Amino acid sequence: METNEAVTHCPQCNKQLRVDPRFVTWCDACEWNVDPLPVDDAYPAWRQKLEHRLADTLYRELEHGTVHKPGWDAARVAAYLLSFLVLLLPLVALAAGIAILVVYRPQWLSIPIAAIAFVIAWALRPRPSCLNPDHHQVSPDEAPRLYSLLDEISTATKARPVVSVVLTAEPELWITAIGWRMRPVVGIGLPLWAAMSPQQRVALLAHEFGHGRNGDMRHSLVVGNAENILDELESSFSPQPYDELKDDYAAYVEDTSGTLITRFVNALVGPPVRAYRWLLTRASLRGDQRAEYLADRLAAEVAGSEAAAFALERLVIADTAYRGLEKALRFGSDVEPLEAVRRAVSDIPAREIDRRIRATRIRETRTDASHPPTYLRVKLIRARPTTTAKVVLGLSDSATIDRELAVAGAPALTELRRSFAR
Ligand SMILES: [Zn+2]
Ligand SMILES: [Zn+2]
Structure with missing residues (x-):
């Protein structure tokens, strides 16, 4: 019997496993307990099989490089x-x-x-979409370096430049078209932004601009x-x-x-x-799924394929980023809330990130999810020849943007703090 609490054995293949009480214990040899959350599957087996096959054929079609644009299939x-x-x-x-x-x-x-x-x-x-009045917009005067980065990315992706940026406390990035003139607006979720490295930020933004370039917003209208x-x-x-x-x-x-x-x-x-x-x-x-793959491809061209693949992999830490922010705002902390997010995500061991990526394969292979499974998106980027970055965000420029957002993002964080107090 092991006396060391930090080690256990896999009940399936008996491999020795390290135990970190903060994270799930799982086996990388036989994938025991990779996804401990119950998968709620209300669909019959035939339908799951059919959807698996659809996801698979779409992936193969793109892997062989025959599809470059969202076509009229x-x-x-x-x-x-x-x-x-x-x-x-x-x-x-x-x-x-x-x-x-x-x-x-x-x-x-x-x-x-x-x-x-x-x-x-x-x-x-029919109604055009409009901005949520509770959303906090940031003007070019408040965040000049952020806007110039967005301009660089829109030029590189040949997408229309954004007219406004909205800051939210959600762990996500998005692009939407506002009004009948469909003017593009980018939404930046501060916890996700804080959790990404400079070049990963470029990749995530380029992915959103990719939707703008490929006409996905017209489709969603x-x-x-x-x-x-x-x-x-x-x-x-x-x-x-x-x-x-x-x-x-x-x-x-x-x-x-x-x-x-x-x-x-x-x-x-x-x-x-x-x-x-x-x-x-x-x-x-x-x-919709094809649009995601094509937006990923554009992200790889603009930010470089390595950064685009890593950015996608890091999406699995989005909920940890949000919980880090929530903890800092709810219980107060001597560190600045977005710095607390950075610390929370840098505490996640590589092994846990690996587990979460593997779990996406188990959980998301169904085609109903609006996004294809993360592991397939990463695989597709890595399957293609590597590309170097067209837009590079240096460390000091990234830090400048962080300073801009620390001020401009304060109202969004204050509102989230207030919502916890209610
Ligand atoms: Zn095992
Ligand atoms: Zn997307």
Whole structure:
């Protein structure tokens, strides 16, 4: 029997394992306990198999270098077609309302029916995305070095320059198109930013600009709006908490005719709407995943393939970065919150990072995740010839940006601290 608490044996292959009480104990020889979290899989085996195969073929297609641009394959055409049909719904409702008003008599009946049609048209109208008013924007005056880095990356990726940068306390980076003119805005999550090395930051930003260059934001305007309409319909035609109250009241007054009508309409409209939503998700999945791979490829061209691969691998520490920030803000600390994030992530041993990357293979091979599994994304970058960086962020420039963000990011951190106090 071992007396040393820091060592144990793998119950599967008996290999000697080091134990670090702060992290999961696992075996790198047989992968015992690589992913101790239960995988919640509600899908039947045939569907998982099918999705594995889809992920695999997509990976191979890209590995052999035949795909360079997001093309108009059958799945993408189907996604757009399905979306356009949904986007027509508000127009149909509007036209129906006008027709009823003009043609249908008596007027006392046609006016309320037309009004219902107009309300439906208004509720389902497509909307451009707008910025969350709670988000903190940082101006070029507040962060000149950050904006000049963004300009360098947008030039290198041939993407449109960003009009604004938003700072958040989330462990993520994103790009979005605001308004009908689809002006690009980049979101920088401070904990993730703090956890990355200078060149990894370039890689993550270049990946987001890659989405901008490849027209993914236009795609999300069309498909995203159709999805919003379907979600709206789905929630309108599924049982709501309010319906239960109504049911109770109807049972109380012994008149269930109204609730029967609601249930009948829900049963009639709900399932086809849900089926359509599922179909649209399926059709756009492949395109969405391909867009991620292509954005990764651009990131490798701009930041260098090594930095791009390492940046992806480091995404597995995002939750540790966030927890480090949370701890510093919740319990107070003598170190600055973003410095606390840096310390929390530098404490993670390489072995734990290795485990988390392996866990992505077990957890994310299903194609439903909007992103392909991290290990495949890394593998694809490493499978291609190495590239050197077009945009280099030096240590001192990176430190300048950190100083800019320490000031400009303060409101986002203060708000997060306040949310913990509530
Ligand atoms: Zn083992
Ligand atoms: Zn992406």
